[in-house]
Amino acid sequence: MPLKSSSSKKTRSMLARFQDMDPGRRIETTGGALQENISPTAQNLGDDPIFSVGGDLAFNWGYTDNGCRIALTGGYLSEPNVDDDNTHGFGNDFFIDPRVGRVWYDHWGHDVSNIQDCPFEDGGHRCGAVLVQGTDHGPHLQSGPVYGNYAIYVAVYKSTFLNPEQN
Numbered sequence: 001m002p003l004k005s006s007s008s009k010k011t012r013s014m015l016a017r018f019q020d021m022d023p024g025r026r027i028e029t030t031g032g033a034l035q036e037n038i039s040p041t042a043q044n045l046g047d048d049p050i051f052s053v054g055g056d057l058a059f060n061w062g063y064t065d066n067g068c069r070i071a072l073t074g075g076y077l078s079e080p081n082v083d084d085d086n087t088h089g090f091g092n093d094f095f096i097d098p099r100v101g102r103v104w105y106d107h108w109g110h111d112v113s114n115i116q117d118c119p120f121e122d123g124g125h126r127c128g129a130v131l132v133q134g135t136d137h138g139p140h141l142q143s144g145p146v147y148g149n150y151a152i153y154v155a156v157y158k159s160t161f162l163n164p165e166q167n
Helices: 014-019
Strands: 002-005 029-033 057-063 066-072 090-094 110-112 131-133 142-144 153-155
Touching: 014 057, 110 131
Parallel strands: 002 153, 131 142
Antiparallel strands: 002 029, 057 066, 066 090, 090 110
16 A cells, blocks of 8 residues: 655655654545455455555554554544554554653553454453454454454555556
8 A cells, every 4th residue: 555755854764754653643645545446256355454444644642541552544543642542553552651662551552453342341451352463463342353464565656666567
């Protein structure tokens, strides 16, 4: 899914974008996806954190004690002081310090989060029924099917990428 990088960030590498956690919460592309390749047999697109929401790439989206490394602006992006566990995307964690990457309690990390509501439950237990893709997650989350493979490329110019028909 190539996206056009916003002009003020032309020379920033992906590493630099990931390291920019304080304050984080940066929209790093403009104009949405330039190219998407989705298999005709793809399933579960309705709650896919990338293909069901669209928009621009948001990096290091920290909110209260939660964070998401990559989300899309077409989905729900929590306000900085809202502790709702509802920004979903790639590289998610709850109960952390998102500005420095410090994990306070290592039971909530998960690689890919599906789009879903994560309400606080009575008694303060949070999101015990959250379904995430695969099994690479903390013990308080539920394993779900892996929807597919993802690749994200960012470039200044669209011409940098070949069309799917080109080899």
